[in-house]
Amino acid sequence: MLKPHRHHPLWLAYMLHRLSGLALALFLPVHFHVLSMAITRPESLDHFLSLAANPMVKLMEFGLVFLLAVHFFGGLRLLVLEFLPWSPGQKSLAAASVAGAFLISGTFLLRAV
Structure with missing residues (x-):
C-alpha cells in the first residue's frame, strides 16, 4: 500500500527526477565509450553510427532527450524550492516542467525522423 504522501504530484516529480538522473548516469559510460x-x-564508430538510422534507435534517442529534459527541469524545480518561497502554483510548475520535457524531446524526435 502506498503511503499518502506518495500520491502527491510533487512526490511523483521527485521520483521522476531521481529516476531520470539514474538513467542518465547509466547512459554516460556508453556515451563515453x-x-x-x-x-x-x-571503422567501428562508422558501423555503430549506421545503426542510428534504425527507427528503434530514434525512439531510444527520444527517450534520452526526454530524460535529459526532465532531469533539467526537475533540477530547476529543486532550485526554486531551495531558494524561493513556497507557493501553491508549484504543482503547476512541476506539470509545466514535464510538458516542457515532452515538447523538447518531441521536437527532437520529429526532426530526427
Missing part, C-alpha cells in the same frame, strides 16, 4: 571509438577505432 562511443566517443572513444572516434579516436581509437573509427
